[in-house]
Amino acid sequence: MALFLLVLFLLGQFNLQRFVSSVKSSEEKPKGVSSWLKTFGRHLQQKSLYALGFSSEFQLGENDMLFFGLDAYDDNEKPRGKFVFHHKFPEHDLTVEAVSPGLFVDNNTGNYWDVPFSTAVDLASVTTSDSSIAYHLSAHYTSGSPKQFQNIHNHNDRVPPSLLPGLAFKSAVSYRKKVGIWRSEAPKLKLVQPYDVFLSNPHVSASGIIGAASTAAFGDNSARAQIEDGSPGYFLQVSGVKSSFLADMFASVSFTAQHGNFQKPFLDLTRFQARLDFPSGFKFLSAATGLTQDLLNSQKPSLEAVQAILPNATLSLQQQIVGPVSFRVDSGIKVDLKNPDWPIHALEPVFALEYALQVLGSAKAVAWYCPKRQEFMAELRFLET
Known part of the structure; x- marks a missing residue:
């Protein structure tokens, strides 16, 4: 049976x-309510305020x-x-x-970049098993000179190598294992729907x-395969040709603990993730090899060697406040x-209020x-685990 469904969105x-900044920078000094309203009206007519x-x-x-x-901004920007x-x-x-132009963020600096044209083809295996092997194949093509977007967080104007024109092929294979340490066997409240079944x-x-x-x-994007911190993994570059190859390994370990069924009106959900x-x-x-050699030779390990083996850490804490409302904070952790x-710093903490629908x-x-x-x-999220 053929199925065809069309959904339209207008946002x-x-x-x-930008509106507040425009009002503050204005040299006008309105007197009275009507004068204030006229001033606000003139500022509200700026097309750059709307998208x-x-x-x-x-x-x-x-x-x-x-x-x-299709997203349209003011007259000076291409949709x-x-x-x-x-x-x-x-x-x-x-x-x-495919996007034209595409808006990308540099995770190292927080700056946004406009790329004239970018396209990607992505093939990924799908598995729901707690113990499984997955793989990912993709091809990316970009063209045109990237330009820094106007809303920047610092003035580092160096273009990320991954956004430079060129063609790149990526592949990844991984093994995932999930282990249940403890699960509550206490019965839930009868005839009371949880605010969120996933919680x-x-x-x-x-x-x-x-x-x-x-x-x-x-x-030009062949420079993307070079890790700039001096740890290139396995790196190969052909002289005289703009091409490069990089291979590396990765790993991740996570821990989750939750208390409460998110059914009661107060403090029935506490969730921690690391x-x-x-x-x-x-x-x-x-x-790790250099650190081991220092210890075997009875030498004091250098701070650089210890710093290099420290992983990137991310912490998340969610706490129900009342009814369907909960507070959540997510943050990266850096050890210097x-x-x-x-020595411990929070990296880009994000504070959120969530309302279960x-x-x-x-x-x-x-x-x-x-x-x-x-x-x-402010956004709506569905079926988020």
Whole structure:
């Protein structure tokens, strides 16, 4: 039986921060309520304060989805177009995506970049088992000179190598294992629907992932395969040709603990998550080998060697306040051994208020704020685990 479904979305955006800055920078000094209203009216007429987004989603049968999107800003900026095709195979997901221009963020600096054209083809295996092997294949092509977006967080204008023009092929394979340490057997409240079914089972669990990834790049973006901190993994570059190859290992370990069924009106949910990421296996093994040699030779290990083996840490804490409302904070953790007075730092903490909607089993409205990026967002999330 053929299935065809069309969904249309129309979204509007008002830039409150730009509006407030415009009013503050104005030299006008209104007197009286009517004068204030006229001043606000003139500022509200600025087209740069508004953005309009139109998107359409076509469900082509049970396994195919087609998405078109167009975002328009003020007259001086080119509208952003996006195309996505998604196909579900029995054990794989295929995604084809193209954006022009595309907006990307540099995770190292927080700056946003406009890329004239970018397209990607992605094939990923699908598995729901607690113990499984997964793999990922993708091809990325970018063209045009990236330009820094106007809303920047620092003045580092160096273009990220991954956004430079060129073609790149990526592959990754990983093994995942999840272990249940404890799960509550206490009965839930009868005839009381949990605020979120995904948060209704008290438990303690741990999981780990280990894998390897490789990137082959051709063009100006071949510099993307070089790790700038001096730990390139296995790196190969052909002289005289803009091409490079990088292979490395990675690993991740996570721990989750939850108390409460999220059914009672007060303090019935406390959830803690911690994750340790080892993004470069070659870097970790090299530093660990040097550290071991120092200890065997009765030498004092250097701070650089100890710092190099420390993983990237991420912590998350969620606490129910009242009814469907809960507070959540997520933050990265950085350990700087060169600063003995204050060696532990929070990296880009995000504070959020969540309101469980009690529809579809798991749906919530989320309002979050990131002080470092000075970003605020209100959004709806569905079936988030």
